[in-house]
Amino acid sequence: MMLRTHQTLLDQMKISDAEIQSRLELAALSLSHFELLKDVLPLINSQVDSIVERFYISQLAIDEIAVLIGDADTLNRLKGAQHQYILDLFSGQYDSTYVNNRLRIGMVHKRIGVEPKLYLSAICSLKLILFEVLDQSMTDAEVLRQTKEALDKLLYFDTTLVFDTYISSMISELELAKKKTEMYANSLEVKVSERTAQLEELAKKDPLTGINNQRAMRELASVLLASLTRRQAPFSLIYFDIDNFKQINDQYGHLKGDEVLKVISECIRQHIREADVPCRYGGDEFCIMLPDADAQSAQAVAERIIASFAKIHPDFSLSVGIVDTGPGQHMSLDDMIGIADKKMYEAKALEGSRIIV
């Protein structure tokens, strides 16, 4: 898209020569009106300075306008522009250059905050001053009447152009505001979905050890079991807890208990494969799901975990139950946990770190 600043207002507002023609017709302005206005150009030209002075005396008497004009430099610039506008009104040339200048005036008024009511009041006082000048100097009553009518129509024509720029500029502002709001809404959406993903991730993790909690394990188990059944592959579950953990807590304190739980999850991490799923099942109970592993390979993994845990905490022991299923039919996760739990209690009865398969 072409930059706005590279387009004239005529282009921006899509006002073609045909559109100008149609607008002149709507204002009932014709060549004869143009001629009438042009005929009084010498008269107006001779008095333009005093017309401008009178116009600004009337304008500055209105507080709202005086505030908007603000300072002497601005007033002088405005006087220069008004001087030119008055001469343009009587130029007899109401073409694209004329129209573009009117649109620009509208844009400037909108930008500095001149409301339509103030613009209309200004145009009205300019018209009265010009009418007075014509009244005082023109002798032919009929020509005077027609010239005033032409001027009136032309001022209406100009006013529609100025108002169109007001409206178009307001629409642009609205569109910009809408775009900003949409961008903000999009950025919020991205933030919310990022945060939701983070929260979902957190909801699956045990906060102490950082491994999966039971909920996440159950979700993963259903996916795993479906794929293992399809592939006719074996599946094992290691289930264990820390012996006399309550006593560890009681004797050394809760923090020490926490540290032991963290050491265990670290030992698990070190000895499992990428595809295995470790989980803190609850309290001092842990679970590891091992896809594509039979009980024998699961036992080897459990032995390695026990050995590395014993290196750090030789005085504590783990009781382990292992169950496997498949490769043909697979048990449900709950059935596996039920069996592994029983095995774990059998192991506990034997005392010391024991594994029952």
Ligand SMILES: Nc1nc2c(ncn2[C@@H]2O[C@H](COP(=O)(O)OP(=O)(O)OP(=O)(O)O)[C@@H](O)[C@H]2O)c(=O)[nH]1
């Ligand atoms: N430090 C700590 N302790 C926990 C946490 N979660 C559970 N516990 C404690 O773990 C202990 C588990 O005790 P029990 O279920 O009696 O198990 P146990 O003492 O290991 O007894 P056995 O299983 O028969 O060997 C309880 O005292 C719980 O308070 C935790 O996050 N941190």
